[in-house]
Amino acid sequence: MRLNKIQQAREQIEKSCAKIGRLVQVMEVCGTHTVALFRHGIRSLLPKNLKLLSGPGCPVCVTDQGYIDTVIDLAGRPDCIIATYGDMIRVPGKNTSLERLSLPNVRIVLSSDDAVTLAKNHPDKTVVFVAVGFETTTPATAVAIEQADKFGLNNFTVLCGHKLVLPAMRALLSGRNDKIDAFLCPGHVSIILGSRAYEPIVKEFKRPCVVGGFEAEQILSGLAKICEQIEQNKPAVDSVYGLAVRPEGNKTSQQWMEKYFEPCDGPWRGLGCIPQGSLRIKDTYAKFDAQKRFSIAQMPAEEPCGCLCGQVLCGLIEPSQCGLFGKKCTPDHPVGPCMVSTEGACAAWYKYGK
Amino acid sequence: MCLAVPARIVEMTGDQAVADAMGNRWAIRTTLTPEVKLGDIVLVHAGYAIAKIDEEEAKKTWELFEQIAEMEAERGKAQGGDHAT
Numbered sequence: 001m002r003l004n005k006i007q008q009a010r011e012q013i014e015k016s017c018a019k020i021g022r023l024v025q026v027m028e029v030c031g032t033h034t035v036a037l038f039r040h041g042i043r044s045l046l047p048k049n050l051k052l053l054s055g056p057g058c059p060v061c062v063t064d065q066g067y068i069d070t071v072i073d074l075a076g077r078p079d080c081i082i083a084t085y086g087d088m089i090r091v092p093g094k095n096t097s098l099e100r101l102s103l104p105n106v107r108i109v110l111s112s113d114d115a116v117t118l119a120k121n122h123p124d125k126t127v128v129f130v131a132v133g134f135e136t137t138t139p140a141t142a143v144a145i146e147q148a149d150k151f152g153l154n155n156f157t158v159l160c161g162h163k164l165v166l167p168a169m170r171a172l173l174s175g176r177n178d179k180i181d182a183f184l185c186p187g188h189v190s191i192i193l194g195s196r197a198y199e200p201i202v203k204e205f206k207r208p209c210v211v212g213g214f215e216a217e218q219i220l221s222g223l224a225k226i227c228e229q230i231e232q233n234k235p236a237v238d239s240v241y242g243l244a245v246r247p248e249g250n251k252t253s254q255q256w257m258e259k260y261f262e263p264c265d266g267p268w269r270g271l272g273c274i275p276q277g278s279l280r281i282k283d284t285y286a287k288f289d290a291q292k293r294f295s296i297a298q299m300p301a302e303e304p305c306g307c308l309c310g311q312v313l314c315g316l317i318e319p320s321q322c323g324l325f326g327k328k329c330t331p332d333h334p335v336g337p338c339m340v341s342t343e344g345a346c347a348a349w350y351k352y353g354k
Numbered sequence: 355m356c357l358a359v360p361a362r363i364v365e366m367t368g369d370q371a372v373a374d375a376m377g378n379r380w381a382i383r384t385t386l387t388p389e390v391k392l393g394d395i396v397l398v399h400a401g402y403a404i405a406k407i408d409e410e411e412a413k414k415t416w417e418l419f420e421q422i423a424e425m426e427a428e429r430g431k432a433q434g435g436d437h438a439t
Binding site: 032039085110111112113114133136137139140143187188191192214215242243244250252253256 | 382
């Protein structure tokens with residue numbers, strides 16, 4: 001039955017793309033989609049005029065170098081414990097990475113909860129939680145701040161690097177790459193935001209926004225819906241990711257985010273400043289803000305020489321078009337962030353032999 | 355960080371719970387999904403349940419994980435066993 005659905009979706013894609021008769025560029029915003037597309041071999045099933053672009057949907061990849069250098073600086077302080085998700089430790093800063101430094105005070109955590117526990121167990125140290133990620137991880141950081149507040153843990157801080165997906169999609173269409181015809185929207189972020197959140201983008205930019213799942217069948221039916229919408233010139237919001245994505249999203253998570261964070265302009269690696277694309281901790285909770293606690297001014301972010309991650313993240317080039325790809329920049333010795341994370345476009349292209 | 359895993363809630367006290375996915379158990383929080391109950395299947399992301407999902411959807415993902423694990427094992431063998439993901 002599933003094969004049947006896959007076949008149906010492929011036929012719809014073929015039919016629509018033939019009718020459209022020009023290059024159709026669909027951006028998959030989520031890094032997990034990039035990996036899933038390779039795992040399922042989906043690119044090879046698509047018509048020649050349908051091109052998939054990997055977007056800025058991997059939090060590791062879009063975290064600017066200034067942020068990473070700040071974490072590395074804080075890791076050098078003996079009075080701090082750095083609590084970070086595992087994927088961040090390999091990202092190179094200007095001179096080194098957390099992994100290369102291999103310091104005993106850098107701890108990998110699986111959830112923000114573990115970071116709070118570290119603060120409880122080490123009252124003589126200040127824990128800095130490396131808070132990166134989109135709307136899927138931000139609510140968990142909010143809960144951690146609440147826990148720290150409740151337990152009176154004044155040694156718990158958050159270095160906020162959280163980002164918002166919608167402003168980035170908007171920024172892409174507003175100039176960085178207006179050749180994008182449609183978005184395959186991220187599944188997990190959409191669980192939090194709700195599918196309705198994409199309606200303003202559809203209205204303003206007339207681009208289909210379809211929330212995709214991660215199975216071959218779901219990705220292909222998502223692409224089929226996108227192609228059909230483009231063919232009929234009826235851009236709309238749709239979802240093929242099952243019941244978990246509700247139109248209104250996860251309201252509880254949204255409330256947690258709103259209580260502790262507010263949007264601000266902020267740097268995205270490779271994309272530059274995205275208006276209202278970052279989050280900062282509200283002033284009411286300033287004592288948990290590592291940036292304020294340690295009086296950190298925003299550091300200037302320099303891109304590594306020759307690294308084209310920025311253009312990859314905008315869908316302007318494919319990873320293999322970067323001069324460093326596979327030569328100076330490999331998963332074992334990454335130069336840019338897209339090669340570090342397993343969800344990064346460059347790492348996925350390298351691994352699956354493109 | 356981005357990986358979300360479907361898991362069944364097998365123990366629950368307040369918003370602290372134990373989740374089970376394919377026999378692996380770990381502590382999670384249900385703070386962001388106050389509607390879930392013992393026995394429900396949820397999508398767990400970075401230690402937090404973010405949505406209640408149905409068994410059918412969960413099974414599809416579990417199957418996918420098994421396939422990926424098999425594929426990775428084969429790739430690992432093919433590359434001399436030192437393959438890291």
